Amino acid sequence: MNIYRKIDRNKVQFDFLVTDYGCENYYDEITRLGGNVYFLPCEKLSLKEIKKTFFKVLNLRKYDYVHYHALSKWGECISYAKRLNINVIVHSHATKMSDTFIKSIRNRLFSLNTLSCADKRVAVSPEAGRELFLWEKFTYIPNMIDYDKFKYSNITRNKIREKYNFSNDDKVIGIVGRISKQKNQKFALAVLRQLIKENKNYKLLVIGEYDDKGKKYFQMLKSLIRKYGLERNVIFTGMVLNVWEYYSSLDLLWIPSLYEGMPTVAIEAEANGVPIILSSQITKSLKINGNVSYLKVNNCSLGSWVSLSKRQINSREFNSISNVKETIFNSKRVLTQWMRLYGL
Known part of the structure; x- marks a missing residue:
């Protein structure tokens, strides 16, 4: 949201596909800024429902990129984007795959599909990049604040x-x-x-x-x-x-x-x-x-x-x-990096 509020929305627009947990979801703000929000209720998080919803949303309009920010079974759907010739950006946000051993194994398996489909790899820190991407190259773009x-x-x-x-x-x-x-x-x-x-x-x-x-x-x-x-x-x-x-x-x-x-x-x-x-x-x-x-x-x-x-x-x-303002977290610098991600 920090990026979305500041990015040049005349050149790039975001739609959001998210799990609805019933807490703050920024829906009103996103729609006011020109984006769309598509929810999948948390009680419908079967792999079948996820795939169905993902495929439906990807076919609503012509998307240039799918920008994936999760470690979950949602990753099983990323190959749909490739079938539709949509570029895929995988964005790592965590230094551990999960807080339990079993879930870590599960999330590592889910991530294999996303990594094989990734056109670009991004991480919020060097540690987060190494955790998800292992030996693969990635771009480090820190989080930005106003x-x-x-x-x-x-x-x-x-x-x-x-x-x-x-x-x-x-x-x-x-x-x-x-x-x-x-x-x-x-x-x-x-x-x-x-x-x-x-x-x-x-x-x-x-x-x-x-x-x-x-x-x-x-x-x-x-x-x-x-x-x-x-x-x-x-x-x-x-x-x-x-x-x-x-x-x-x-x-x-x-x-x-x-x-x-x-x-x-x-x-x-x-x-x-x-x-x-x-x-x-x-x-x-x-x-x-x-x-x-x-x-x-x-x-x-x-x-x-x-x-x-x-x-x-x-x-x-x-x-x-x-x-x-003197660091890598300078908002103008981070916004420039994000625009480059989208070829702009």
């Missing part, structure tokens, strides 16, 4: 903190993204539990929603919160459409993901200047500011997360926008 929107604001900081009744003494830590095993909110709760043993003013703002696949995980998190006695320290915001304002309200951001390709959240937060602690599984190529640190994510590293959080929590970078 970084000026994420500039720190004391006004929005106060607005969001007042909304959730945070006091001036509260130390607010954020974790942004879909509530799921991959994003590892469970680990964040364990770190928070240790922090509040020393200071009750630590708060964790969990910004994001869960989909149908994440319901059990969310219920497990709620149970842990009750078990740890964190009811007054953890706030679930649900889906928010003004996430850029939330970064200003934070004193620290955690990204303890089990795996990521190139988390856009991290770049957004760096543009805002909020200090970040990330899982060591995440690419190091996104480090822009001096207040960004990496730690392992396991039970043995809990103490390191606690001690580093206490040191990092008041180290906001106030020159961060200038830093981002």
